[in-house]
Amino acid sequence: MSTIDSKQLISHHASEESIEDVMNKIAKRIQEQGDKPQVSVKQQLDLLQQLSTFDFGRFLLKNQGINGYWTHYMLMHPFRSLKNDIRGEQRTLTELEQFILEKAPTMLATQQRFKIFLQENQEKVAEKAQLACIPCGMMGELLYLDYHLVQNIHLVGFDYDGETLKDAHELAKKRSLLPFVELHQLNAWDLNISNRFDLISSNGLTIYEPNDKKVLALYGLFHQALKEGGKLVTSFLTPPPTLSEHCEWEMSQIDENALLLQKILFADIINAKWQCFRSTEQTRSQLESVGFRQIRFIYDKAHLFPTVVAYK
The missing domain is CATH 3.40.50.150 (Vaccinia Virus protein VP39)
Structure with missing residues (x-):
């Protein structure tokens, strides 16, 4: 396959930075923005560290989006009887990765x-x-x-x-x-x-x-x-709801605590592109x-x- 122009790749960055450099930049941004009503700097830095402990989390931190491999990974999660990776190798999910794959509202909607x-x-x-x-x-x-x-x-x-x-x-x-x-x-x-x-x-x-x-x-x-x-x-x-007076969401189907943690992870820390x-x-x-x-x-x-x- 030919080399891609990363400027045309809108779903994620094709980042070549080390995870350490990326985490340092994110930590600096979190500290500069200070405590937020929904989450403290300390809590965000702890979640940042947790994200860095598993492959999917590291990809999200580095790329702010999801490529084909990781899309497949998260879509197929409900179909896997054992906690195996795409290549069939057994793996252990961290508590945070399990939350992302099994409880985050947008992830559940994506799988559905x-x-x-x-x-x-x-x-x-x-x-x-x-x-x-x-x-x-x-x-x-x-x-x-x-x-x-x-x-x-x-x-x-x-x-x-x-x-x-x-x-x-x-x-x-x-x-x-x-x-x-x-x-x-x-x-x-x-x-x-x-x-x-x-x-x-x-x-x-x-x-x-x-x-x-x-x-x-x-x-x-x-x-x-x-x-x-x-x-x-x-x-x-x-x-x-924060962006629309006529929100279509069925709030009775959404765990509000999970929704808040999802926002902290993907909007506040990862700064996701989707x-x-x-x-x-x-x-x-x-x-x-x-x-x-x-x-x-x-x-x-x-x-x-x-x-x-x-x-x-």
Whole structure:
């Protein structure tokens, strides 16, 4: 895979800094900002230290986002009967990593969203179908579908992160689907395809993109790339109560203590990049404006990370 331009990689930084340097910078920022109403400097520094004790936490600290490998790691966590890593090696979860994977509200919504994607994407599995995943990450939302009734299908993945494409290749091989898989290193906004795909499955871009015009352009490219009657399955993060008078969240489904700790970890300490929110109605309007129809929304329990299905 070719070298990537990290400026175009919006989901995470491709950081080459040492974890020690990153932690020192974060600790300095925490100390400069001082105690906050919801958390003290001392508590944040303790959580920072805890994050540095496991691989997923170190990646989050260094990169402020999640790449294909770690997305797959967190999505597959509910499916693992033993606490094994992706390579099948047994591991022990720290208390904080267990919180992130099993209790953080947005993580739970993300895992529920993945199951919804699998259900919706399965409906487009058919003989000689062309299914695309943009950005594909490790391509789990296609590679974990059931293909036992088809002999010939085309699974196409696009991602700007070359390392992630290598991981997708390995997963396709493990799933015995490599003959059907085609992978391309590409910025999603450079997609230039017309009337090819029966399905485009797309998660994990709009939550990192603050520019509504760019999101609109992306939806337009997806519409162009789909066949007539083709299906788009995508998702978005809804705004929290602090950012919206008409918050869509189902607060009865959210552990408020877990929500607070999640905010401290991802907003205050990590300064995560996935903080671009859009409402259901804004998303509907964006999709309609580029030509999509039969738009419907499927919600996780807390309405944090809805799935939207639309047709060309």
